[in-house]
Amino acid sequence: FSTAIAITEQPVSVSVPVGYSFTLRCRAQGRTSLQYQWFCQYQSDCHLIPGAINQDLPIIAEQTQLYTCRVNDLHRNAVFSDWVKVEVHQCVARGLPPRLWQGEPVIVLNPSEQRVEVGQPLQLQCAAMGVPAPSYQWYRNGNLLEQHKRKKLWISHTKVSDSGTYLCCASNCHGEHWTNAVDVHIGEQSQPTSLCCTLPGVRCKIALLVGNNRYQHHPNLLAPVRDVFELSHLLEHLGFQVVSLLD
Secondary structure: OOOOEEEEEOOOOEEEEOOOEEEEEOEEEEOOOOEEEEEEEEOOEEEEOOOOOOOEEEEEOOOOEEEEEEEEOOOOOEEEOOOEEEEEEOOOOOOOOOOOOOOOOEEEEOOOOEEEOOOOOEEEEOEEEEOOOOEEEEEEOOEEOOOOOOOEEEEOOOOHHHOEEEEEEEEEOOEEEEOOOEEEEEHHHHOOOHHHHHOOOOOOEEEEEEEOOOOOOOOOOOOHHHHHHHHHHHHHHOOEEEEEEEO
16 A cells, blocks of 8 residues: 555645745545655754645745655555755845746845865855755866755866866756856965966957856847857956956
């Protein structure tokens, strides 16, 4: 009788500001009538939520917790839904995101520029709100970093080749949003490269690139951020000092 109950709709993780109201959903099918009971876990404490016996669980976000729903039938068969995470951003003011927010990703934490010695660890961090919770993908110099798909990018032992311009894309079924691009300098590349322009008699070629995808009265372009990275890489090979601006 282990297959007597089948979860047909799993709850989904969300990432929301404190005070935000939403609903977790669970749906199941069985051979008899079904009963639902929601549980939550904060840190290591897991407990039943009194009165949470419906398919839908209304929540007002207060703190980050895990949730699951138990479904049982009249024959004492029971299954649990997936555990889902409700991530609550305490630092985001009430009223954000906008009132008409449909759950698309909203960046709430951008990575910061890093200068790291060779062999030392590198950590970049970002965060985004979204319903459902966004997935993450990091890029360096416009190239996808296949192994880095979390909010935190961690490299335990850096190499000079890890230097470059990093940014992360947060996406869900409603769209995608990019963090700010930040420069990471490893080892000898941590020295400023703009000193040549201050030396008398030395001529520098400087290129200013602007990639914009936040037009008020124009649809989004296909890949302005990637275009900026590819063009900046080409110009650097041609001897230009490149300054890139995004949105």
